[in-house]
Amino acid sequence: MLFLVPVVPSRSHFENGVAFKVKINPQSGLVNIGSQLQEQGLSINPLVLQLGARGLFVSSKLKPGTYLFPTGASLGQILLQVARGDRVKESIAIIPGMSIWQLRNIMDSHAAIVHQTKGMSTKELLQSLNLNYPSAEGIFLPDTYIFDPDEIDLHIYRRAALGMQKHLNQIWDQREAGLPLKTPYELLVLASMIEKETGRSSDRDMISAVFINRLNKNMPLQIDPTVIYGLGPKFDGNLRKSDLRRDSPYNTYMRKGLPPSPIAMPSKESLQAAVHPAKSNALFFVAKGDGSSHFSQSLKEHESAVDRYQRKIAPKNIAN
Known part of the structure; x- marks a missing residue:
């Protein structure tokens, strides 16, 4: 035949x-x-x-x-x-902790995507997605998205935004009572900070506890990733003391409360940690150098931990 x-x-x-x-x-x-x-x-x-x-x-x-x-x-x-329909498939990955400008660069450079949003401002992108957020940061769910070649980028953004909205609403409904969070968007902001400060996944709920405790005590959050985010995509990797003294909505050393938007795309795990913090009175933490953190309830203990893990000064009386 x-x-x-x-x-x-x-x-x-x-x-x-x-x-x-x-x-x-x-x-x-x-x-x-x-x-x-x-x-x-x-x-x-x-x-x-x-x-x-x-x-x-x-x-x-x-x-x-x-x-x-x-x-x-x-x-x-x-x-x-x-x-x-046994077709060629393409994929693009949104990695937890990725910023919106990193995501847009990856999307804009993907050869198999039709770049309808390339060159759009953040406001125009949000309008195209019918979303009413102050920023496009953090609103796309980290995942690997499979699509046919020549897919329009707006379709992929929409899938990722709908995925985040679904998970955000589910987790918001499961939140513990008494959290200093007024809206799902504030949950998203907090989760993004947990994502950027987590070196080891097992520390997420403790990092969440530190942030929640500080918010409850009206203490400044004082975390470097928010300051770095405020410096924008031109940040050279070297955070200077002058940067910490430069006022901006993202300088959590100079301003109390949450920053005005997320600072990255948070994972589902960080969203969960934000509404289920560890039962702890810790107010401070410092990186130990192995991916984990040391948590402290007092400034004195924290300063000793900084000496031990950051300045490499021999410890005096500090618990492991």
Whole structure:
């Protein structure tokens, strides 16, 4: 039968040397699909394509997308593959702790995405997504998003935003009583700070406790990642004392309470930690150098921990 004859040519530009890549546009009929396959180098007669599709009962089942057809594939094999929708897939990962400008750079540079939002301001991006937030920071759920080649970037942003909204609302409804958080957005802000300060996942609930305790006591949060975020994407990796003295809405050394927006994309684990802090009176923590932190209830103990773990001064009387 004609549709069993191989139609994939022997050409040097096969994908990975073993498969021929073609693209079928959305809303394409049989005749149009035949023309597209011909234009991309397959030796297919459009009339034979129609006969083959009807013979295999797939005329109305052919799906658009990008396909890899193996060497020597017949028309019948191609039709069945397209009917199954066995397409090439692409992916993009939103990593916990990633900033909005890092995400937009990755999205804008992805070769398989149609860049509809490239060059948009934050305000324009939010308007395109029908979202009413003061910032696009933190509102996209960290995950790996699978999509077909030539997907519009706005669709991926929308999936990530809806995913975050779903989890944020679920976790907000599960929050403990008495937390100093007035809205789900404040939860998102707090979770982003936990994300950036967590070196070891087992410390999340303790870091959350420190932040919650400080907020309850009206103490400044005093964390470097908020100051760094306020410096913007041009931060050179060296946080200076002058930066800590420079007032900004994100300088939690100079201003009490939460910063005005998240400072990163928080993970589900950080969202959970924000509403379920550890039962602790700790007010301070310092990195120990192994990814974990030492937590202290008093300034005196904290200063001793800083000497031990940061300044490398021999400890006097400090518990491990």
